Amino acid sequence: MLLLLMLFLSAESRAQQTIAERLGYPRDAKLLIVHADDLGMAHSVNVATMKAFETGLVNSGSIMIPCPWLPEIADYAHKSPQADLGLHLTLTSEWTSFRWGPVSPRDRVTSLLDKDGYFYLTESEAAAHADPKQVELEIMAQIERARALGIHPTHLDSHMGTLYQNKELFEMFLRVARSQKLPVRVAKNWFTRPDLPGMLNPDDVYIDRILDITPSVPPGDWSKFYSDAISKLEPGVTEVVIHLAYDDAEMRGLTFNHPDWGAAWRQRDFDFFTSDAFRKLLQENQIKLITWREIGKLIK
Amino acid sequence: MLLLLMLFLSAESRAQQTIAERLGYPRDAKLLIVHADDLGMAHSVNVATMKAFETGLVNSGSIMIPCPWLPEIADYAHKSPQADLGLHLTLTSEWTSFRWGPVSPRDRVTSLLDKDGYFYLTESEAAAHADPKQVELEIMAQIERARALGIHPTHLDSHMGTLYQNKELFEMFLRVARSQKLPVRVAKNWFTRPDLPGMLNPDDVYIDRILDITPSVPPGDWSKFYSDAISKLEPGVTEVVIHLAYDDAEMRGLTFNHPDWGAAWRQRDFDFFTSDAFRKLLQENQIKLITWREIGKLIK
Numbered sequence: 001m002l003l004l005l006m007l008f009l010s011a012e013s014r015a016q017q018t019i020a021e022r023l024g025y026p027r028d029a030k031l032l033i034v035h036a037d038d039l040g041m042a043h044s045v046n047v048a049t050m051k052a053f054e055t056g057l058v059n060s061g062s063i064m065i066p067c068p069w070l071p072e073i074a075d076y077a078h079k080s081p082q083a084d085l086g087l088h089l090t091l092t093s094e095w096t097s098f099r100w101g102p103v104s105p106r107d108r109v110t111s112l113l114d115k116d117g118y119f120y121l122t123e124s125e126a127a128a129h130a131d132p133k134q135v136e137l138e139i140m141a142q143i144e145r146a147r148a149l150g151i152h153p154t155h156l157d158s159h160m161g162t163l164y165q166n167k168e169l170f171e172m173f174l175r176v177a178r179s180q181k182l183p184v185r186v187a188k189n190w191f192t193r194p195d196l197p198g199m200l201n202p203d204d205v206y207i208d209r210i211l212d213i214t215p216s217v218p219p220g221d222w223s224k225f226y227s228d229a230i231s232k233l234e235p236g237v238t239e240v241v242i243h244l245a246y247d248d249a250e251m252r253g254l255t256f257n258h259p260d261w262g263a264a265w266r267q268r269d270f271d272f273f274t275s276d277a278f279r280k281l282l283q284e285n286q287i288k289l290i291t292w293r294e295i296g297k298l299i300k
Numbered sequence: 301m302l303l304l305l306m307l308f309l310s311a312e313s314r315a316q317q318t319i320a321e322r323l324g325y326p327r328d329a330k331l332l333i334v335h336a337d338d339l340g341m342a343h344s345v346n347v348a349t350m351k352a353f354e355t356g357l358v359n360s361g362s363i364m365i366p367c368p369w370l371p372e373i374a375d376y377a378h379k380s381p382q383a384d385l386g387l388h389l390t391l392t393s394e395w396t397s398f399r400w401g402p403v404s405p406r407d408r409v410t411s412l413l414d415k416d417g418y419f420y421l422t423e424s425e426a427a428a429h430a431d432p433k434q435v436e437l438e439i440m441a442q443i444e445r446a447r448a449l450g451i452h453p454t455h456l457d458s459h460m461g462t463l464y465q466n467k468e469l470f471e472m473f474l475r476v477a478r479s480q481k482l483p484v485r486v487a488k489n490w491f492t493r494p495d496l497p498g499m500l501n502p503d504d505v506y507i508d509r510i511l512d513i514t515p516s517v518p519p520g521d522w523s524k525f526y527s528d529a530i531s532k533l534e535p536g537v538t539e540v541v542i543h544l545a546y547d548d549a550e551m552r553g554l555t556f557n558h559p560d561w562g563a564a565w566r567q568r569d570f571d572f573f574t575s576d577a578f579r580k581l582l583q584e585n586q587i588k589l590i591t592w593r594e595i596g597k598l599i600k
Contacts, residue, residue: 043397043398043553043554047549047553067368068399069397071396071398071399072397072398097343098343098369098371100368105405105406105408115448116445248548248549249344253343254343
C-alpha cells in the first residue's frame, strides 16, 4: 500500500514537474538546444556544421542516413563520441538536381518512391502515398544502418516533418522511438494541433517549444529575428532548429531553384549561430545550452 | 549463288576495312573521341564537363546512373539531344566520404555490396565478389533507369573497368551491349590481353586505341604528356579518356585521401582539354573529332 502510494506520488509529482525540473534545473531556467538539421546531405552541410560544433554554440544535430555524404559524418561521429547526434529520418528527396532513395530494398518500399525511383520531392506527396508498414520498414532500416556504421543516435526527428504529416505515421514514429528508447522532436507549442496530446503516453518526453525561421523573414532581418527570439526566450526547453552550409558551388548547384532553405539561407544561419553576437546573447540572457543526450536519460 | 558470293565479298571487305574506313574516312585519317568519364558523380564533375562540351573540344561522355547528381546531367541530356552521352556502368563506389549503391533492389544484388551496403571501393574487390547474374540484373537496371529518365545512350563503358576484370563479366557485358545494339569501349591496343580477341564476334565494333593519363605522370608534365600523345597520334580511331571537374570544395572533400583522379587531377584535365593549345594541336595535326554516335551506326 505504501509502495503504491509512493508510486502514485512519484507519477503525480513527475506529471507536475516541468521538463526543466526533471532535467535537474530550476523551473525558470532557460534551456536551449541549438540543433543543425540535414547532416550527411552534402559536403557543404557537413563541413559547415562540424565547424559550427567547434565553436560550442551549435551543440546538436541530426543525420540523414540515405544521403551520399553519410560516410563523412559517420566518420565524425566515430571520432566525436560525445557529440549530440540524432537521426533525421528521411523519406523525401527535395532537390531536383541531386537526389537519393531508400536504404531498404526498393521493391519492398514502393509506396515511398516517385516515378524516377527516388523518395518524393515533398512531405505531403510522401505522406499521401506512404504505406505506414513500408515507412516503418524503412525507418528501422535507417536506424539499423546508423548503428552498423557506429552511430549511436541520441534522438530522432523527421526530415521535412514527413512523419508528423498524419496520425497514422506519427503514431508509428512514436512507437518506433519508444522501442528504441530514444526521444523524439515533439514540443508543447505544437499542441495547438488537437490530435497530438492524445497520442502521447505519460512516459513520453517532450520539450517546451521549437523555434525555427521561416521564408517570411527577409534575408536582411535574419540576425534581428534570431536575436529577438533569443532575447525573449521563455523558461523551459527550447530547440532552435537551424540549417547550416556554406553558400558555395555545391550548395548553389543543389538548391539553385529553391532559395528557401537554400545555399544563402544556410550561410546566414551559419553566420549568426557561430557569431560572437550569438554567444553574447546567450550570456546576457542567462541561457544554458543542453542536449538531447540529457533528455534521453529521462526515458525509462 | 551470286548473292552468296556478294555476301561473302561484303563480309570479306568489311573484315579488311579499318574502323576509320567503315566510318567513311580515309584509312590514314586521325580520328579522336575526347571522352569525359564520371558524369552524374558530383556537381563539380557535371558543371566542368558541361562547360567543356560548350567549347566543342570535349565531345563525348558517360553517365553514372547510381550517383546522386544524375538528375542534373539527365536534365542536360534532355536539353541537348545531340550530345554524345553513354552510360558509365557503375559497380564501385570509390570515395570514402561520399558513396552510392545499386539501382536494383539491394536484396537482389547482395554480391555487389560491401559491409556498409554500398558498392565496393575497388574494381578488384567488386569483381572478386560479383555474381555475374546479379551484375547483369544491375547493369540492365541502370540501362532501364537511364531510358526511363529520357537518356538515350550512344555507348557503354564501365566505371573503373570492373566489367573488364574477368572473362565471365566481360562476356556478359558484351552480350548485354549486343542486345542493346550499343558499342562498347573496346580497343585493339588492349589485345595484348590474350583472351580478349576470342571474346569478340565478327560483328562487334571496336576502336583502335584508348589513351589515358596515369598517376606516373607528374602534375607539371600534364600538358606535355597530352601534347606529345596528340602530336604523335596514329591514324585510326583513338579515344582519350579524361576526368573533368573543378578543384573546388566539393571535389576536394570527395577525393581528400585520393589524389589520383582527384580534384586537382580533374582540374588539370579540364584546363588542358578546354585550352587554345589543345585546339591548335588538333588543327596542326589534322585530327578530326568523332563520336560514339557515329560508331554506333555501324552496328546492325
